[in-house]
Amino acid sequence: IKSKLPNVGTTIFTVMSALATEHKAVNLGQGFPDYPMSEELTAKVAEAMRNGHNQYAPMPGLIGLRESIAEKVEFLYKTKINPDTEITITPGGTYAIYSSLTTILQPGDEVILFEPAYDSYIPNIEINGAKAVPLPLTYPDYKIDWDLVRSSITAKTKAILINSPHNPTGSVLDKNDIAELKSIVAGTELFIVSDEVYEHLIYDELPHESMLKYPELFERSFVNFSFGKTYHCTGWKLGYCIAPAAFTKEFRKVHQFNCFSCFTPAQVALAEYLKNKDAYLSLPRFMQQKRDYFIELMKNTKFDLLSTSGSYFICASYGRISEESDKDLAIRLTKEAGVATIPLSAFYHNQKDDKVVRFCFSKQNRTLQQAVERLMKI
Ligand code: PMP
Numbered sequence: 001i002k003s004k005l006p007n008v009g010t011t012i013f014t015v016m017s018a019l020a021t022e023h024k025a026v027n028l029g030q031g032f033p034d035y036p037m038s039e040e041l042t043a044k045v046a047e048a049m050r051n052g053h054n055q056y057a058p059m060p061g062l063i064g065l066r067e068s069i070a071e072k073v074e075f076l077y078k079t080k081i082n083p084d085t086e087i088t089i090t091p092g093g094t095y096a097i098y099s100s101l102t103t104i105l106q107p108g109d110e111v112i113l114f115e116p117a118y119d120s121y122i123p124n125i126e127i128n129g130a131k132a133v134p135l136p137l138t139y140p141d142y143k144i145d146w147d148l149v150r151s152s153i154t155a156k157t158k159a160i161l162i163n164s165p166h167n168p169t170g171s172v173l174d175k176n177d178i179a180e181l182k183s184i185v186a187g188t189e190l191f192i193v194s195d196e197v198y199e200h201l202i203y204d205e206l207p208h209e210s211m212l213k214y215p216e217l218f219e220r221s222f223v224n225f226s227f228g229k230t231y232h233c234t235g236w237k238l239g240y241c242i243a244p245a246a247f248t249k250e251f252r253k254v255h256q257f258n259c260f261s262c263f264t265p266a267q268v269a270l271a272e273y274l275k276n277k278d279a280y281l282s283l284p285r286f287m288q289q290k291r292d293y294f295i296e297l298m299k300n301t302k303f304d305l306l307s308t309s310g311s312y313f314i315c316a317s318y319g320r321i322s323e324e325s326d327k328d329l330a331i332r333l334t335k336e337a338g339v340a341t342i343p344l345s346a347f348y349h350n351q352k353d354d355k356v357v358r359f360c361f362s363k364q365n366r367t368l369q370q371a372v373e374r375l376m377k378i
C-alpha cells in the first residue's frame with residue numbers, strides 16, 4: 001500500500017499509554033482525568049437511553065443541543081450564533097479540526113501553525129495534499145512571533161491554525177495577540193481554524209480569547225470544541241464546530257459522508273446539562289488548584305517547571321537530571337520511575353528536542369502525590 005502519511009508513525013499518546021500500562025506506571029502522559037465525571041450527567045445519559053433515544057441523531061446534531069450551545073456562546077462571548085446553520089456536533093474535537101481543514105484545503109495550499117503543536121495538525125493538513133508551515137513559538141514563554149507570521153504568509157497561505165489554551169505548553173492568547181491576528185488577516189481571504197478545546201481550563205483569572213468574541217475574526221473562522229475536555233469524559237469523543245453559515249454548509253458536506261451523526265443519548269443529556277452554568281464556570285478554579293498543588297509538589301524534584309496558564313498540561317525541563325534525549329528520558333521515567341510523561345519533541349515536525357517533557361495534572365491529588373514521590377527518586 002502506498003502510504004498517504006509516509007512520515008507518520010503511531011501517535012505518541014498511544015505509545016506512552018501502552019508503555020505506562022506495561023510498566024504499571026502512573027500515567028501523567030496522555031491527557032485525561034483519572035477522577036469520575038458528573039453523576040448527574042451520567043444519569044442523564046442512562047435516562048436518555050431508557051427513554052428510547054437510541055437511533056440516529058440528525059446529521060448536524062440534535063437541535064436542542066445546538067440551541068443550548070448557542071445560548072452558552074451568547075452568555076460567555078456575547079455573540080449570537082445560529083444553531084440551525086452555524087453549529088455542527090462532531091465525534092470529538094480532533095475530528096472537528098480535521099473536518100475544518102478538509103473543508104477548506106486544496107492540494108498545494110499552505111497552512112501556518114505553531115510549534116510545539118498538537119500532533120494531529122500536520123497529518124490533517126498533509127492528508128489533504130496541503131503543506132504545513134510550522135513556525136516556532138518563542139521560548140520559554142511559548143508565545144506567537146507575529147512578525148514571523150507576517151513574513152511567512154505567501155500567495156498560497158490558506159489558513160492559520162490557532163490553539164489557545166495551548167497543548168502542550170499551556171500558553172494562552174491575550175488581547176495583544178488578538179490585535180495582531182486581526183491586523184494580519186484584515187483585507188485577506190485567510191481562514192482561521194481555531195482549536196479551543198481547553199476554553200474552560202484557563203487560570204489566574206485570565207479571560208479566554210475565543211475567536212467567537214470578535215466578529216472580524218469569527219467571519220473567517222472554524223472554531224472547534226470538545227465536551228470530553230469540559231466534562232471529564234474524554235472517552236465520549238463528542239465535540240462541535242462553530243463556523244459562519246456558508247462555511248458550515250461545506251463542513252457538513254464533509255461530515256455527512258464521514259460519520260454522518262454522533263451518539264444520540266449523550267446529545268440528549270448534554271442539551272439539558274449545558275444549561276448548568278456552574279458546571280463549566282467552576283472548572284478554572286477546580287483545575288487551577290490541581291495545577292498549583294502539582295507545582296508545589298514538584299519543587300521536591302529536580303525538574304524545572306515552565307509556566308502554564310491554561311490546558312491541563314505543564315512542561316518541565318530536566319537539564320538538572322540528565323542529558324538524555326526527551327524520548328529516552330520519557331521511556332526511562334516510565335520504566336524505572338514508574339511515571340509516564342510525553343516528550344515534547346513529539347510536537348515538532350522535525351522532532352526538535354528542547355529537553356522538555358509534558359505532565360498532565362488533571363488527576364486526583366493522591367495520583368499526583370504518588371507520581372511525585374516516584375519522581376523524587378530520579
Ligand atoms: N485539540 C487539542 C489541543 C487537544 O489536546 C485535544 C485533546 N485530545 C483535542 C483537540 C481533541 O479532543 P477530542 O478528544 O474531543 O478529539
Ligand code: GLN
Nearest residue numbers: 013014029030031032167
Ligand atoms: N489531547 C490529549 C493529549 O494531548 C490526548 C489525545 C489523544 O490521545 N489523541 O494528551
